[in-house]
Amino acid sequence: MPEQPASLRMPSSSAAVLAAPSLLALIGYALAALRGDRPVLLAALALGWIAHGTAVLVDILGVGTGQTGARFGFAPALSITVWMVIAVYGIESRLLPMIGVRRSVATLGLATVALVWAFPGSARVHADYAWSPLHWILGFASYGLFGAAVLHAVLWRQADSRLRLKTGTPPGAGGASGGWSLGMPLLKLESLTFGFVIAGFVVLSATLLLGITFPTPWHWSHKTVLSVLSWLVFCMLLVGRHAFGWRGRTAIRWLYLGSGLLMLAYVGSRFVLEVLLHRPPANY
Secondary structure (H helix, E strand, O other): OOOOOHHHOOOHHHHHHHHHHHHHHHHHHHHHOOOOOOHHHHHHHHHHHHHHHHHHHHHHOOOOOOOOOEEEOHHHHHHHHHHHHHHHHHHHHHHOOOOOOHHHHHHHHHHHHHHHHHOOOEEEOOOOOOOHHHHHHHHHHHHHHHHHHHHHHHHHHHHHHHHHHHHOOOOOOOOOOOOEEOOEEHHHHHHHHHHHHHHHHHHHHHHHHHHHOOOOOOOOOHHHHHHHHHHHHHHHHHHHHHHHOOOHHHHHHHHHHHHHHHHHHHHHHHHHHHHHOOOOOOOO
16 A cells, blocks of 8 residues: 555644543543443443543644644544444433443544544645534544434344344334333333434534535535435435434435435545545535
């Protein structure tokens, strides 16, 4: 693999500052991914999450680089998304039983922290528009909300499948009458999934509307096209649920499609530019 351009390599000073919280996050997540239900494993996940958040701030704010501005890339975007998903899990696990989820989210955290270390992204010295920071924050927030929706959809699908195997419920009946699986009733999982979808859709809509106000000319880049397509898919999902009662596998497939398009919009385009083409993108 050709050497990465200087703009895509992490400065040694920043790498040194980032090393401590990243290493602590890796240790915390590795311990949290172990089997068992001991309280120390939840404490390890909390430690990993705190250290992960610290590493994200150090990396994005460019601590140790002497630069003003932020660092963006496909790996930091994935890292922020997973960090938000773990935050949602941490809150919900105190209110609702979420059996077997800790190890999965810890493994995701472990992978994304390591990924950022290998692919830190490129530095953006200054914002070209006063509302750019808000646009970026909203964009990352939409990633996190839809990531949480996907997590709940996976749990919803697993719970539904296990309940059908246990009770012999025919396809279409869905077991939505309150059967418990994975520690949470299906209706609650379904409600939480669509709650995050609605929140993500609102934030994504605000992100796109804010992007239209940018002084730079609107152009249909891969990121823009895929973002608009994902917005349309989520819109169809919400309309289908309200007008036609979509639920179960149909709703989950639409959610996966929209989330996949949204992931390709930023993460996918940045991955191609940074990893395959080895050059920084023209915009964030």
